[in-house]
Amino acid sequence: MAKIISIVNQKGGVGKTTTAVNLSAAVGALGKRVLLVDIDPQGNSTSGYGISKRNVGVTSYDMLINSVPASEVVIKTRFSNVDIIPSNINLAGVELEIADMEHRESLLKKAIAKIAGHYEYLFFDCPPSLGLITLNALTASGSFIVPIQCEFYALEGLSQLMAAVRKIKLLFNPLIELEGVLLTMYDGRLNLTQQVVAEVKSFFPGKVYPVVIPRNVRLSEAPGFGEPVIYYDRDSRGAQAYMELASDFIGETAESSLPYNRKERTANG
Numbered sequence: 001m002a003k004i005i006s007i008v009n010q011k012g013g014v015g016k017t018t019t020a021v022n023l024s025a026a027v028g029a030l031g032k033r034v035l036l037v038d039i040d041p042q043g044n045s046t047s048g049y050g051i052s053k054r055n056v057g058v059t060s061y062d063m064l065i066n067s068v069p070a071s072e073v074v075i076k077t078r079f080s081n082v083d084i085i086p087s088n089i090n091l092a093g094v095e096l097e098i099a100d101m102e103h104r105e106s107l108l109k110k111a112i113a114k115i116a117g118h119y120e121y122l123f124f125d126c127p128p129s130l131g132l133i134t135l136n137a138l139t140a141s142g143s144f145i146v147p148i149q150c151e152f153y154a155l156e157g158l159s160q161l162m163a164a165v166r167k168i169k170l171l172f173n174p175l176i177e178l179e180g181v182l183l184t185m186y187d188g189r190l191n192l193t194q195q196v197v198a199e200v201k202s203f204f205p206g207k208v209y210p211v212v213i214p215r216n217v218r219l220s221e222a223p224g225f226g227e228p229v230i231y232y233d234r235d236s237r238g239a240q241a242y243m244e245l246a247s248d249f250i251g252e253t254a255e256s257s258l259p260y261n262r263k264e265r266t267a268n269g
Helices: 016-029 044-048 060-065 089-098 104-112 132-140 158-171 191-203 217-225 237-250 262-267
Strands: 003-007 034-038 082-085 121-125 143-149 177-184
Touching (some): 003 016, 003 132, 016 034, 016 082, 016 121, 016 177, 016 217, 016 237, 034 044, 044 217, 060 089, 143 158, 177 191
Parallel strands (some): 003 121, 003 143, 034 121, 143 177
């Protein structure tokens, strides 16, 4: 059975989807079978893997609402060991559709149950909210990762997230635990960054990953080419950081695991 992890923060712009795309790709590059489930109506994880949100046939919406089997929604990506369940704007109204359903918090858990055993790691890219979609993800997960941007209001709203998790743990999923906190958009030259790091470590003692994700142009460019950063530019600081994070996450060395650069592949045909 897969280890199932939600990547969650109700605050937008913190590197949640960037982490979902690049951590899943890096874990795949380390030889692990990975499924990324895009349950954000923006569908940015989907496009981050080079899949057109407009042209996908069935999506996570159909899996949740129309009872389409997850196995029929999975798309095999062109990147090593990574499959994806795509999303698009159709998912935007799903919370209204499931609001009155019985066991509405367990729809996602039920939907992925039959395919979870085909993978070693399963990641949910959650929307930037604490609504029913995120509730479903946390109910289905064994743990969750919280990306936090190194900025002044870094911890704003996180007490709400942790309170929500405690309630979910009590009512729906007693096994869920905090996997780790990931500091993103890190710039060590700024005094503010050091203050934020200290504050986050105080708020989440012993749970902050030693690897930080730097501000990096290649990380910003890669989605435009529909590639995780380790395929777009393996030598970039962003690629190296996510490979280190993946190595830490699965407890194995990332040495000699980086794929070819996009430019190198193009030049070599």
